[in-house]
Amino acid sequence: MLHLTLRQLKVFESVARHLSYSRAADELHLTQPAVSMQIKQLEDNISLPLFEHLGKRIYLTEAGRELYQYSRAISQQLADMEVALDELKGMERGKLNISVVTTANYFAPHLLAKFCQRFRGVTVSLNVSNRETVLKQLTDNLIDLAIMGQPPENLDIDSESFMENPLVVVAPPNHPLCQEHNIPVKRLANETFLVRESGSGTRSAMERFFAAHKININKGMETDTTEAIKQAVQAGMGLGIMSQHTAELELETGRLKILEVQGFPIIRYWHVVNRKNKRLSSVANAFREFLLKEAAKLMDESKN
Amino acid sequence: MLHLTLRQLKVFESVARHLSYSRAADELHLTQPAVSMQIKQLEDNISLPLFEHLGKRIYLTEAGRELYQYSRAISQQLADMEVALDELKGMERGKLNISVVTTANYFAPHLLAKFCQRFRGVTVSLNVSNRETVLKQLTDNLIDLAIMGQPPENLDIDSESFMENPLVVVAPPNHPLCQEHNIPVKRLANETFLVRESGSGTRSAMERFFAAHKININKGMETDTTEAIKQAVQAGMGLGIMSQHTAELELETGRLKILEVQGFPIIRYWHVVNRKNKRLSSVANAFREFLLKEAAKLMDESKN
DNA sequence: GTTTATAATAAGGTTATACTTATAATAAAC
DNA sequence: GTTTATTATAAGTATAACCTTATTATAAAC
Secondary structure, eight states, X not given: OOOOOHHHHHHHHHHHHHTOHHHHHHHXXXXXXXXXXXXXXXXXXXXXXXXXXXXXXXXXXXXXHHHHXXXXXXXXXXXXXXXXXXXXXXXSSEEEEEEEEGGGGGTHHHHHHHHHHHSTTEEEEEEEEOHHHHHHHHHTTOOXXXXXXXXXXXXXXXXXXXXXXXXXXXXXXXXXXXXXXXXXXXXXXXXXXXEEOBTBHHHHHXXXXXXXXXXXXXXXXXXXXXXXXXXXXHTTSOEEEEEGGGGHHXXXXXXXXXXXXXXXXXXEEEEEEEETTOOOOHHHHHHHHHIIIIIHHHHHHHHO | OXXXXXXXXXXXXXXXXXXXXXXXXXXXXXXXXXXXXXXXXXXXXXXXXOXXXXXXXXXXXXXXXXXXXHHHHHHHHHHHHHHHHHHHHTTSSEEEEEEEEGGGGGTHHHHHHHHHHHSTTEEEEEEEEOHHHHHHHHHTTOOSEEEESSOOOOTTEEEEEEEEEEEEEEEOTTOGGGGOSSBOGGGGGGSEEEEEOBTXXXXXXXXXXXXXXXXOOEEEEEESOHHHHHHHHHTTSOEEEEEGGGGHHHXXXXXXXXXXXXXXXXXXXXXXXXXXXXXXXXXXXXXXHHIIIIIHHHHHHHHO
């Protein structure tokens, strides 16, 4: 087991470069005996002579040449490491691990793209999962941040809202209610609603809304993706309630219409969430700030 | 300027591997506070936290992950280095820098081949030059060993003879003296001799011999290569005196004949030479021993 | 020979390193 | 709540790391 020190390697490199103990001592602001000692210790450590002494000149031995190569390589690694760590400090580089719930997938990539555009060198790992999985990833500390609708009441979680999440009623373009304005909520009582699985934030918001208005609605097909609901609504199987963000495309192309029901859109909020006490990386922190300050504005702009 | 130690990296690696200070302490046969300290120092050095502490669990930070990569790379370098140095020690590997005078080129490669065959992993750099250049390389410490005929009287040089170097008189096969035996030296007085340049070891040995026998010979063409002399002798331009080793091929194929002159062959010796006080590498030393102990025998064998 | 340049060696001292033990703090598990 | 598992902190210590100055040894240059 050899116990060499980085100091020894550093001194050795200097001597090997100058082929002189005295020059090395000058360079390192040491006395010559100090250099002699370091080299001696290094030679003792590896049990091989590193220099040959012929007259006043010294030469590298075969072992010395070999060691020099490795020593240089290690120095390079250390230098690279220093740069890498400095970059991390300065946020010139870094990795953002983030998970978003499925519905957020309709706008999160857009925001991430903007963020990456601003902070070159930041790499992002985006995971899209259902609410349950996202929460597990949070508690397992697998991710820095999460974006979701309703934050859990769990005390181990910090969350903050950063953008409105308007829930709208969508219908196929040929639906009779599409022509009407200020549709009373009561009118929805006759309609069939396609709903997300229970436990979904959208689903519970919807149920709370109708409960508040004392309305019983028909629940049609129950699916676990918003995508399926959009398809089903287009096919005329019923109405849907969903985050307006998730339906931008279909609304724009006219495949779906928003019904102007009184009390809608239900304004909920997107939240950025992290495990409590988690020390956010500078990148994660920057993204969190970015969301809080600019997400709403950016999403608004992109609509126009 | 960051002053981290290999110890810190080693401890860090262990903690990163176990994701536990206590497990790392066990592995390293330390107490847990000792580990805490090393990590703390490391974190102070790089001014970045390496671990996150969430509850009783710890996790690597981004910086920690980054550092781990570099740390592992450095450890690998060190391990590789250790192996390389061990190989050097054990002569499993190594480089032999050797120069030989031109005339030795007729047998030196053969010996080197045998040597390399025995010590796999040894690489050889063989340089063939005239005596003067070889000596310069020796004093400049560019080579480990040299092979030459007459070693210089220089006190800075260690030399030892390892093999006979018989100088013979060669003639073209149709030369009248070829049929005779025990030719008296006097008979050569009428012959023309093709000679090497003055300063050559062969040339001076020849001159000493004829001077001792008080014979004046005719000197024909003077060249700086033995090869040219062999060609000239075959062409009938005169006789030659040269190391028998350099003419093996021509003798075997009958293109040249050895004249059985009294007092011949003149026995001189091949010497292995190194700069005084030079600490020979294990490979160089092994080759030197190899020459002293086995070269003569091997050359003898190869003749048959 | 003397001078000059270089490295080795010896002696000594300060500091920092790398631990230890003991105890406190924290959070998870029960 | 109590217990258990973990890390942090504090205080103390032996030692080795690292350097200095002073001197010696060596060989090259003059």
